[in-house]
Amino acid sequence: MSFVQFLINGISLGSVYAIIALGYTMVYGIAKMLNFAHGDVIMIGAYTVLTLLTGAGVNPWLAVLIGMVTCTVLGITIEKIAYRPLRNASSSLAVLITAIGVSYFLQNIALLIFGADTKSFINIITLPPVSLAEGQIVLTGTTTVTIIACIIIMTGLTLFVNKTKPGRAMKAVSEDRGAAQLMGVNVNATISLTFAIGSGLAAIAGVLLCSAYPSLTPYTGAMPGIKAFVAAVFGGIGSIPGAMVGGILLGIIEILGKAYISSQVADAIVFAVLIIVLLVKPTGLFGKNIQEKV
Amino acid sequence: MKNLFKNMNKTTKSNLLTYALVIIVYIIVQIMLGTGSMSNLMKGLLVPLCVYVIAAISLNLVVGISGELSLGHAGFMCVGAYSSSFFSVLTKDALPELVRFPLAILIGAAVAAIFGILIGIPVLKLRGDYLAIVTLAFGEIIKNLMNVMYIGKDSKGLHFSATDTTALGLEEGGKVIVKGALGITGTPKNSNFTIGIILILIALFIILNLINSRSGRAIMAIRDNRIAAESVGLNITKYKLMAFTISAALAGVAGVLYAHNLSTLTVKKFDYNTSILILVFVVLGGIGNIRGSMIAAVLLTVLPEVLRGLSDYRMLIYAIVLIAMMLFNWAPAAINWRAKIKAKFKKNNAKEAE
Numbered sequence: 001m002s003f004v005q006f007l008i009n010g011i012s013l014g015s016v017y018a019i020i021a022l023g024y025t026m027v028y029g030i031a032k033m034l035n036f037a038h039g040d041v042i043m044i045g046a047y048t049v050l051t052l053l054t055g056a057g058v059n060p061w062l063a064v065l066i067g068m069v070t071c072t073v074l075g076i077t078i079e080k081i082a083y084r085p086l087r088n089a090s091s092s093l094a095v096l097i098t099a100i101g102v103s104y105f106l107q108n109i110a111l112l113i114f115g116a117d118t119k120s121f122i123n124i125i126t127l128p129p130v131s132l133a134e135g136q137i138v139l140t141g142t143t144t145v146t147i148i149a150c151i152i153i154m155t156g157l158t159l160f161v162n163k164t165k166p167g168r169a170m171k172a173v174s175e176d177r178g179a180a181q182l183m184g185v186n187v188n189a190t191i192s193l194t195f196a197i198g199s200g201l202a203a204i205a206g207v208l209l210c211s212a213y214p215s216l217t218p219y220t221g222a223m224p225g226i227k228a229f230v231a232a233v234f235g236g237i238g239s240i241p242g243a244m245v246g247g248i249l250l251g252i253i254e255i256l257g258k259a260y261i262s263s264q265v266a267d268a269i270v271f272a273v274l275i276i277v278l279l280v281k282p283t284g285l286f287g288k289n290i291q292e293k294v
Numbered sequence: 295m296k297n298l299f300k301n302m303n304k305t306t307k308s309n310l311l312t313y314a315l316v317i318i319v320y321i322i323v324q325i326m327l328g329t330g331s332m333s334n335l336m337k338g339l340l341v342p343l344c345v346y347v348i349a350a351i352s353l354n355l356v357v358g359i360s361g362e363l364s365l366g367h368a369g370f371m372c373v374g375a376y377s378s379s380f381f382s383v384l385t386k387d388a389l390p391e392l393v394r395f396p397l398a399i400l401i402g403a404a405v406a407a408i409f410g411i412l413i414g415i416p417v418l419k420l421r422g423d424y425l426a427i428v429t430l431a432f433g434e435i436i437k438n439l440m441n442v443m444y445i446g447k448d449s450k451g452l453h454f455s456a457t458d459t460t461a462l463g464l465e466e467g468g469k470v471i472v473k474g475a476l477g478i479t480g481t482p483k484n485s486n487f488t489i490g491i492i493l494i495l496i497a498l499f500i501i502l503n504l505i506n507s508r509s510g511r512a513i514m515a516i517r518d519n520r521i522a523a524e525s526v527g528l529n530i531t532k533y534k535l536m537a538f539t540i541s542a543a544l545a546g547v548a549g550v551l552y553a554h555n556l557s558t559l560t561v562k563k564f565d566y567n568t569s570i571l572i573l574v575f576v577v578l579g580g581i582g583n584i585r586g587s588m589i590a591a592v593l594l595t596v597l598p599e600v601l602r603g604l605s606d607y608r609m610l611i612y613a614i615v616l617i618a619m620m621l622f623n624w625a626p627a628a629i630n631w632r633a634k635i636k637a638k639f640k641k642n643n644a645k646e647a648e
């Protein structure tokens with residue numbers, strides 16, 4: 001395969017990371033917590049869609065929609081039960097460990113319900129592949145849809161955050177929760193909304209991820225989840241364009257690493273990127289350095 | 295004698311109780327072994343118990359005392375296990391056991407500590423939850439690298455490869471020591487319960503003394519209020535790094551103990567689930583409570599073996615334990631509620647006394 005082909009595959013994988021990274025970065029920006037369970041919400045979304053497709057024969061579009069609704073409800077519920085009581089806890093460790101607990105809980109509940117065996121995901125994208133440069137480069141339907149979906153989501157979200165009232169409330173809460181509350185912003189509702197959007201996007205990411213790599217296990221979401229977090233840090237945590245750029249760069253690095261170095265150490269390369277970013281520019285590409293006041 | 299005990303301060307008493315607990319357990323187990331009243335299942339669990347206890351108290355140093363989260367503790371155990379196992383296999387014929395095993399322990403601890411420093415330096419400078427994610431990444435990197443690592447030895451020295459055994463280019467009679475995903479085979483079985491207990495006592499000695507030293511107080515001051523600690527001149531990175539490195543080294547020791555208990559060492563055992571399991575010990579035993587995490591490690595290792603029927607739900611229960619313990623112990627609402635209940639009890643007691 002040519003370099004350009006690898007690049008395209010990298011952008012495609014990176015777009016999925018970017019969509020997942022959005023969920024991380026928004027929640028981190030607003031609730032100041034690392035939502036470890038985000039990757040597992042992706043897995044739940046993928047299982048929901050697959051079950052609807054194979055078990056009930058639902059129309060693919062409807063299945064994705066139901067998957068999104070399920071994940072949204074799940075996200076809001078997790079926030080309400082597990083994270084909200086700990087929002088004002090004296091140690092930030094408490095909510096972090098709870099998030100790990102939730103992640104572990106989702107994985108193991110999926111293990112009990114769906115079993116440990118690998119399920120093969122049905123590709124619902126029927127778009128025909130496009131050949132470029134006399135067949136040297138192939139854009140599969142999944143690649144095209146993934147990249148387009150990523151662009152639409154990113155644009156939509158940027159507009160939402162900057163132009164609408166709830167979006168601006170999100171920005172306000174992420175900058176100063178106390179001041180936002182005094183200005184009449186409903187902080188609880190805003191944080192719930194953030195979780196809802198992030199989790200809904202996770203369902204889309206799950207479908208796109210499993211369309212490209214069609215093996216689904218209860219642990220499918222964990223690794224992409226962690227990598228998406230790396231992408232979010234890379235781009236600057238809390239920044240929406242940062243998540244997009246970081247995600248795509250990370251996807252390219254991973255695919256090129258797999259192609260030219262070794263497929264077995266590609267994950268190690270991705271994590272090495274994280275450590276290098278933290279060493280050189282801990283605020284990421286688009287991050288702001290905020291001085292803490294006493 | 296009685297006076298001496300009375301005059302001791304609270305921490306010394308509590309620390310002595312911890313040591314005594316370990317020694318009492320050791321004596322009871324020895325008696326049970328002597329009278330033959332211990333099942334084979336339990337006998338097989340004795341060394342793993344020591345491994346988990348050491349891992350749990352070392353993680354508690356990071357989580358409880360330093361207030362950071364490490365999700366790669368299994369990774370540190372893995373480096374300790376591999377490096378020491380490699381050393382033991384290499385010098386199996388050259389050194390007597392009495393020299394080799396202590397050296398292996400030191401090597402395991404040192405290698406794990408070096409990795410701890412390498413990770414700690416970039417990460418511990420930062421605020422926020424980066425240590426959790428980087429240590430998690432570290433655990434995965436180690437697992438990845440160990441799976442593709444091949445090391446062989448022949449008369450010319452050591453050969454390394456990242457593809458397969460034939461790529462090592464060994465001459466005839468050469469021996470492959472590390473076989474990629476198959477790991478290391480033929481590690482001498484040097485671990486036993488007595489050595490495990492001695493290592494636990496050493497680990498306890500190091501941790502408890504650190505906690506009550508000047509450095510330990512500095513570490514806890516940083517945990518409680520970073521800005522205040524910084525403003526009185528404490529070097530944040532140095533103290534955090536100290537706690538993290540010591541913890542990594544002790545986890546490495548746990549790995550050494552583990553590796554020398556089995557003849558085959560593979561990387562599979564040191565995955566994310568193991569790191570979480572150790573975290574569950576710490577959380578259930580009480581964050582910052584060294585004795586508690588020891589007890590939790592023992593209970594959670596023995597109980598699942600006894601209650602085999604629950605094995606399908608074990609992980610699920612661990613997850614619920616993590617969430618429930620956190621909500622119960624840290625949520626402001628739960629803390630208020632507990633304070634109310636306590637006050638009520640006191641009132642009732644006072645009324646009865648009247």
